[in-house]
Structure formats: structure tokens, C-alpha cells
Amino acid sequence: MSELYGSGAVAETGADSAAVAVDEGPAEPVEPAEPVEPEDLDGPAGLALDSSEPEEPAPLEPSGREEGAEGGFLGRVFEVTSWWSEPGEGAVDRHATVDRPDFPEENPMTEVRYGTPLDRPDGERIPLFDGPPAREQTKQGIIGDCGIISTLGAVAGHRPEAISHCIRENADGTYEVTLHQTKRSLYGDWSRFAPTGSVTVLTVTPDLPVQSDAPHRPAYGKSGDGDVAWVPILEKAVAGVDATWDERRARLAEGYTRLDLGSLPSHRAELLTQLTGEAAYTDDFPTQYDMEGRSPDRQLLETFREKLADGCPVLVGTVNLEREGRSLPKGLIDRHAYEVTEVDDRGLIHLRNPHNLAHPQPLTVAEFKRCIKNRYTTIG
Incomplete structure (x- = not known):
């Protein structure tokens, strides 16, 4: 694991703010963590708001393709003890109940506990869906899982049927989430995942982490535009799937803490493969002219355009400010995961912030390569 993105958690006050039993039978932004692999937010509310053009740093070398996580705080440790290590062979269907996964130690400024924010005061339950799932319905909460929320939003934006097919509400008030099991293989610079043909079925209870001063809204992943339950329930399923892992999968932490x-x-x-059942991979940005005489910049833009035109999510993460020693332009947050949503006619790259607000201004290829780690994730 090289780029953890997660310190982009949003601290919310007065608004948004584990156990997992295995059957026998896997806002306002806050300061992002460094791209070492946790996502971070910087600036007043965790956003990098400096609009001035920084001194141009050199692009990362290929060896830095996966040097840290976006969103969290222990990215460098993460590099050694990956929590998403390669699964074993011989996959079989698995079943587990996800009740109350562990969550991070409480911030002294805001107490977090489990509650039932999906239950409305009138006794009704917030609906699982309100029309087709949409990326605008995803919003990161107060933990650094920007990469997870970005991925959920990207799949909703390109493969909404994958979201609606993988989750349903049960008659007893719980939810059933079905994830495709995956196998990993390496092809040169590629890290590739493919479905094994088996699935993991999770029964997810409706209890969710909430802030004590905002008990009627989930503290972590939540719906942005509209009021739907699929976002926090899928996030909880991803947090609890580690209950189905065997001893071959390293885990530095469990549940939401992970x-x-x-x-x-x-x-x-x-996660793209788990949600869609399609093969997904990571790859470096081009660095040389290709056989058709296309420059690296042109290859990158055309690859992104082709992927987006084919309905394939594209995900990236920003560099580590602490390591680079400079601020990022265009409202970018360091060590934060983003979805690429468009390459326009001018060749500008548009990104979506998983906070569902404060999206960065469109980036030129030069800005993109200076500020984004030179590795992207997509389906194909």
C-alpha cells in the first residue's frame, strides 16, 4: 500500500457529527493527513485554501508511486503492515454480522458513541435509496477514510446499479451487503484485483457512530445531497468486513479505526472490485513518449478521457505537504483522495472532493502532476 489518504476527515459540531460476529459457514473538511496513506486536510477547516501558485516542485519519481496513505495518520506504519494485504486462494462464500465495529479514540472536543441516526423522529426510517445512487449523495465524516468515500462516490457516479444491487434492507431492520471477494496479482507496475467468483454477505445492523451533540446524523460517512442510508451502511460494511479475514491478512487495526x-x-x-465485480488496477502516470508519438501528458489526458467515457471510475491522491514542504494550489488538500470526474476541452482535469464541498479548481496537466501522486486507480 503506498498512498493512504484519510486525514481529510471533517469535524462537524451540532450537525454530522464493534463488535463483528462472524458466522461459520471479508461539511466541512478537516486537515488531511499526509499522502503517506492517510488523507489529510489542511487550512482552517482542513482545506488548503491558498490560491496562490506555489513554487513548482518536481514531480514524484516512479519509485514514489505508492509511498503513503491518503486520509489517515499512521501511513508510514501502514506501508509495513498493510491492512489490505493479499487474500488467500480458494475463496468460498462467507457470511458475517457487522454490529458495532471499533471506532477511533474519541476526540476530546467531540464524544462519539453508537446511536440510531437512521431512525427519524416520526418513527420512519431514512430510505436506503431515493432514486439511483449518485456520487453527490456521498460525504466524508470525521474520520480519515476519504479514499473509501471517494470510491463509493465514483462507483455511484459510473456504476449506480452496482451500488443498488449490492445492498438491500431486511424485514427485521438490518441490511444485507454483498461484496465480491477478490484476488490480487502483480503485472509489472500494475497492481490488479479480480473477482474470485465468491462473495461475502454481511448482515449490517442499523447502529452507527454519532456525535453526542448531533445524535440524529451519522458522524462518519453520510449522505450529502438528499437523505439516504446506503452511504453509512456501505461504509460500515467495509469497516466490518475484516471479521471475515483469515490470519494471512495483516491488520494494524480493525473496524472504523482501520x-x-x-x-x-x-x-x-x-474496493472497486468488491463493489462492481469487475477487475480493477492501479498504474503509474506515463513518463515517456509512446509508439504513436504521444507525449506523457497527452497519454495521461487521453487515458482519463477514455476511462471516463467508458464509465470507469478514476481515483487519485495528493502529495504529502510535510514531505514536499509547500502548499497546494487550487484548493487542493494534501494527503487526500479525489475522484477524477472530467477532462474538459481545454485539457483541464476536474476533481471531486469526498467532503462533497470545496471541490478544487480544474488543474492543468502540469499542476496535476505536481500535486497528485503519480499513480491512479481505475476499472479495466
């Missing part, structure tokens, strides 16, 4: 460590490009690739 998600708070941030994520790497390879983590996001596995």
Missing part, C-alpha cells in the same frame, strides 16, 4: 488509517491506491482498486 479505515481512519487512510487508504492506498491498491485499497481503492480492491
